[in-house]
Amino acid sequence: MGRVIAVANQKGGVGKTTTAINLSACLAEKGQKVLAIDMDPQGNMTSGLGIDKDEVEKNIYDLMIGQVGVEEVLQKEAIENLDIIPTSIDLSAAEIELIGVDDKESSETLLHQSKTIMSILLLIVHHR
Ligand SMILES: Nc1ncnc2c1ncn2[C@@H]1O[C@H](COP(=O)(O)OP(=O)(O)OP(=O)(O)O)[C@@H](O)[C@H]1O
Ligand SMILES: [Mg+2]
Numbered sequence: 001m002g003r004v005i006a007v008a009n010q011k012g013g014v015g016k017t018t019t020a021i022n023l024s025a026c027l028a029e030k031g032q033k034v035l036a037i038d039m040d041p042q043g044n045m046t047s048g049l050g051i052d053k054d055e056v057e058k059n060i061y062d063l064m065i066g067q068v069g070v071e072e073v074l075q076k077e078a079i080e081n082l083d084i085i086p087t088s089i090d091l092s093a094a095e096i097e098l099i100g101v102d103d104k105e106s107s108e109t110l111l112h113q114s115k116t117i118m119s120i121l122l123l124i125v126h127h128r
Helices: 017-031 045-049 062-063 091-100 103-126
Strands: 034-037 075-079 080-084
Touching: 017 045, 017 080, 034 045, 062 091
Parallel strands: 034 080
Antiparallel strands: 075 080
């Protein structure tokens, strides 16, 4: 069974990104199959885990608005045992853009996408 760890805190500069980078890298180093999902538009975890943000074509924003599937945003084995779904500054616009979308449709898209992410996460863990 996969475990989901969210590193979240409303306060800025308290070490969320640093914790997420080091925790995911250490778990991968220990042989756990890890999927790191960067939900911060600043993208410091994405770049901190070695992904060049300028080279990323599709990211968590495209996934959340339902434009692409998980397979298209997944950066596989960016580090051994560690896959990443990168973020983008575009994510900061998602909340505003989604205001115009029908609530039911929007929440169904998000629900569907997060279920898909969870399935992939479980799949990765189970396939070790
Ligand atoms: N355990 C720690 N000990 C000392 N310094 C730390 C520790 N964790 C993080 N820092 C430092 O604290 C600063 C803020 O860390 P970080 O960027 O991870 O915070 P954050 O919560 O993600 O910030 P933001 O809200 O801006 O996204 C950085 O300079 C980082 O190097
Ligand atoms: Mg941060």
